[in-house]
Amino acid sequence: MEFSTEFDARIGQGDVTLTERDVVLLRAIDDHGSINAAASALGRSYSRAQQRIVELETAFGDLVERKRGGSGGGGSRLTDRARDLLSRYDRLRAEFSGVAETAETVLRGRIVERDGELATVETPAGAVRALVPEADGEDVRLTLRADAVTLQDPSRSPDPDRTSARNRLEGTVRTVDAGEAVALVTVDVGDEVSVSALVTVASVEKLNLHRGTTVVASFKATATRGVPSA
Template sequence: MTDDTPRPTFDAQLVAGGVAFDARDAQLLHAIDEEGSLNAAASSLGRSYAHAQRRIVELEAEFGELVCRERGGSSGGGSTVTECAWELLQQFRRLTAESSGLTEVDETVLDGTVLERDGEFGLVETDTGIVRALVPPGIENVEVFVRSDVITLYSPKSAPRGDETSARNQFEGTVRDIERGERIARVTVGTDDSSPFLALVTTTSVERLGLEPGTEVVVSFKATATRAVPRSSLK
């Protein structure tokens, strides 16, 4: 006998004014980031360019500038997502995690040594590699914290490079484990023998990237979302 008892479902939404930002909108912003243009993003999602453009305009009227557009030129122009867009995506990912039952936001912790500083930022040498993070002044030995909800996963062939992204921390790794919720999955990514990265991604992203144990991915996260603290303060 099957259980046909109706169960409530909840679709995560962020509402501003009369506009609701939902999973389709998050998917569109991620596609723009990956494809480098609104036209290519709409095509990859099977949506019309005109509809995607109208939707971005609607969202920006309430949430602020989400897409920076470059027109013409020898490269033909393109589009990139803004800091405002990344903050919105992070809020949405957190909300979706809560509605999916994956309410705990994990942190990857890396031991490191500060190599050099540039204002509030520093380059920290870790077992995983060089990490750019927010570093307090006057310390050398640190622990670097990376929240699972600020990590973005890419396939190796689609990962942006160099000046194409503001997420300057990028590391190649292999998926070790996937814990699925209704709409959010917790993905463990190993990089050599160092501490694994823990990432919260949508189940749509899991399917789109074909993620499963053994899949090669690129872990990406911003320096502004990465903090270092004195190692001694945690002992």
Template sequence: MADGTGHARAALTKAGVEFDSRDAALFRAIDRTNSIAVAAEDLGRSRARALERIKSLEDAFGELVERQRGGQEGGGSHLTGTGRELLDRYDRLSAVLATTATVPETVLSGVVTAVEGEMAKVETDVGTLRGLHDGIPVGETVAVRIGADHVTVSEPTTAPEPGATSARNRLDGTVSTVEVGESVHTVHIDVDGVAFQALVTEESRRRLGLRNGQEVLILWKATGTWLVREHAPS
């Protein structure tokens, strides 16, 4: 959904892994300090957590940070060409999305079937979905709101396996329309008669060859779904 400013949330996705604002902040800090440890400390994070996150990103995007040990010029960490290109792509996408006044949403109705902490399962016309809630009990009818900036469009044959990604919501659909923008496009996807929307970059549109009638798989995280009561409690 939209971020705190009401604009779309920028993220680059590959193999089910997202490069988002927190990752961009880490990469900028590494570029500035030439040290993963110092960068993590500056951001209030642990070095171990930063290293773990970099490994996850590199498993999807390739080598992003070059780490050197000692030597005549001392050790240090530096962004690789791929890492710098990824950060530049993220910055360009952020600049484009900053001009987007509103983020399209898909809204459908459902009934909560299970609650575990802040997460809940809800049964809808397109199947069981998972999302965030704020104290909604089992049996409650809710509006399921899904921000288009959280939805990833993939080819069914190359999409990551369910266990290989944190995007637990997965649906098969058919592209009905591609609404072309300057750099970011809105893809309308029909899923069993329900119209979903997703934001994609021009790069993604070309890579996927998106066209009307194309079968696709859409994925998004439970944290990109918000469950809202359809009726205020009495």
């Protein structure tokens, strides 16, 4: 069980997921008037672009209306269904961006080890690896955006040596604040310290994420920034 928050807005339907790459393709078709011209403009293979449109339409319904060549020439245009799907994607991105910009975890601690700009900081929640520029003093304040945190089931959390997200703090879910598309999850990691994570509402519902759920909050050292404490 994994709740990823290194977020790339996605809309899933069955086994097919609309990603940013798909959105770029659909908008290029809208701009250029054909799948072939869109693929060429994006430097992609026409056959693969065509295949991807078919895959998306299998899940989401008709997205591209095709017109065969003739005296007036051929071409393609987006259907109303496709435009609605793109609008949903834009709303998801907007909501995510708004929450991500304001949701931030702050941890205070003391540097106990340093390797260049990377430092190990002892915090009330445990040791955290972070980017901390050389500066006078060892007391620092760490900041971490909610979209840089991944929540995992402790029983399935990978070994720290096998993942780039070396920071791992185990705790329990305190709150789940759900919006239309994304949810801000607060995890109590001990000693009155909490970490915020951003997940999709679909993930919350599918995985039954609620108050009291035990999770591991993991995040990369490069996503954690430190500055001297005031």
